[in-house]
Amino acid sequence: MDRKKLFNVLKTDITRINQALEGNLTSHVQMISEVGRYILLSGGKRIRPLLFLLSARMCGCQEDHLPDISTVFEYLHAATLLHDDVVDAATVRRGLSSANTIWGNQAVILVGDFLLSKALNIAVATNQIRVMQVLAQTTIQMAEGEILQLIYTGNLDKTEADYFEVITRKTAILMSAACQIGAILGGAPRAQEMALKDFGLNLGITFQIVDDILDYTGNVEELGKPVGNDLKEGKITLPLIHALSQAEPQDRQALLALAGSTDQDEIARELRPILEKYGSLDHARQQAQFYTAKAQEFLQIFPPSGEKSIFTEITNYLVERTC
């Protein structure tokens, strides 16, 4: 299944997710709806709501309100994007001005809080305490991941293990929760629930590794942000960590100098050849493929189904994507 065909299969769901995202974004405070619409409807792949929808259906849940519940995961994600943009002093997201440059940091912090609360409100309507347990654990790990990332900013001594801890918490845990909660609402047996939890976790790790590779190799128009942006913000990701651990003294010096640079052209022009020389981008790609394969393994206990096929296609797409 090529990317276009996959998108066609998911089109109806994405439309229903988008409708629910907009429909649930009501507040009698107009600014909340404005900022919320801006961050939520300015793009995004809807991976998290889709993971939830497909998991729930694969486990036998066919209820009409699934798209509504799926917004939990996009609202939580949007809340972290808003707080991230303030923390990173970002000016651009998805090719548009970041919300904080339009409405100011103050509004964006508080609307982030609102979206987190909105997610809880929608989740609590499932009436299932286990759903809330998973979500509460998820939000705490996400916050820890963001804080670790902040603490590690600009720190070139961090290891691959540190990197994996950060991306697991800041990215993979939410995707894992989307899958696990889908299984819970589908009434899946414990083994299937745990399999979907692990599937989402490994898929999430892949997702973030690929994001971090694309930050070096992607196309500025497709990415909606400049190449080398992570390093400019002091985020030391897998390719650079690998290169630093492998590089000969002279190249290591060059890497350390470039890591302190805020000149994105220089980063794109001079850093990438060193990453290529030490196979660091390939190393990261191999890691992404390793976690994709792991994710796919966790699907094995499920009987064949349309959702299972789509999950396999999504994992293949996520590791091969260019934006």
Added chain:
Amino acid sequence: MDRKKLFNVLKTDITRINQALEGNLTSHVQMISEVGRYILLSGGKRIRPLLFLLSARMCGCQEDHLPDISTVFEYLHAATLLHDDVVDAATVRRGLSSANTIWGNQAVILVGDFLLSKALNIAVATNQIRVMQVLAQTTIQMAEGEILQLIYTGNLDKTEADYFEVITRKTAILMSAACQIGAILGGAPRAQEMALKDFGLNLGITFQIVDDILDYTGNVEELGKPVGNDLKEGKITLPLIHALSQAEPQDRQALLALAGSTDQDEIARELRPILEKYGSLDHARQQAQFYTAKAQEFLQIFPPSGEKSIFTEITNYLVERTC
């Protein structure tokens, strides 16, 4: 019962609350514990955990883990204090440097997110979906209250109704939730649960009105922040709203000029006489007494008990407090 006697009665509970606040503040990320301890253990009356504890006990719940659960309300409160301080660019809280001046806005935003998540984690351990429903509704209204307050910043056209909407959401709803959730865990009949919910709401409104009066009349040492701080931050509170609605043209002009001032000495020296002239501080005090009386009315359906007496004393203390 005078203040000292009231404090003595509550001393054991406050000690147990403080122990639970510190004990639950574990994270393998050291900075989280540091910032968390700073904001949580640098003072505070523990009103919210006490409201919860007393409500739960008054409704017959005597479980040992009540102090643990009571931390939910202090963690939620601390999370909003951290985000507030960033939003207000505050430099001082409770007589100490605000956390954002020590750890920076970035860390403080994210530790705020952590504390909110921590509160959810503790609450979810009650295994009661109704507890989570009340909390989810509470956090959404708190976020809306903070956003309304931000939108109304410096706006001198706002009415008393606008003021009450903001303080209800930003302050009273959490105190109301503390009381209501105490009742839920105590297995109280619906009428008692609703009475405690309304008791907490009215007590919370009183609490905030008194806070706002003290911002004009309080003692800098006792308050831990300069007099006139709210106005400096553009917060237009009940005394000023009243004075603006009553003042003759000349005084109104003076008030408008002072409202734009950032000179706290000037605010303290020149504004207060105008507030006194129009009885605006007395008006606010009468409002605080009105809501105290309303709060006390909601206690009437409860049979006499130690907790009920303490609740009455707390309402009397809160309306008469000087810091």
